[in-house]
Amino acid sequence: MSEQLSLFDGPTRRDQGMARASGAQDRDEPDWSIRALEALIALARRQPELYTDDLTAAFAQPPKHFNAWGAVWLQAIRAGVIERTGRYRNSTDPKKHAHVYPIYRSRLFA
Numbered sequence: 001m002s003e004q005l006s007l008f009d010g011p012t013r014r015d016q017g018m019a020r021a022s023g024a025q026d027r028d029e030p031d032w033s034i035r036a037l038e039a040l041i042a043l044a045r046r047q048p049e050l051y052t053d054d055l056t057a058a059f060a061q062p063p064k065h066f067n068a069w070g071a072v073w074l075q076a077i078r079a080g081v082i083e084r085t086g087r088y089r090n091s092t093d094p095k096k097h098a099h100v101y102p103i104y105r106s107r108l109f110a
Contacts, residue, residue: 022071025063036072044081044106052101
């Protein structure tokens, strides 16, 4: 029998998937998520808004699975480093096929 899914399970399942991808990345490349978060914090100190293309340009060590990036952004949100603006933009990275990503506001930029 299949598991019953709820619309309310989405955020929890998303976060669990990102955590698993991040954990696998750190097993293969120790401290990857710490270095990626440090790069994101450095960007947040330098510029008022941040976007996925900014981070991938500043931290040129892509994870094996793209969901590991999500865990880094979520950690920065929860730590109060960045916040959502409610705006979105298409990525210019050819590998991301113009996928739409959120734009974040830095809470560290002075």
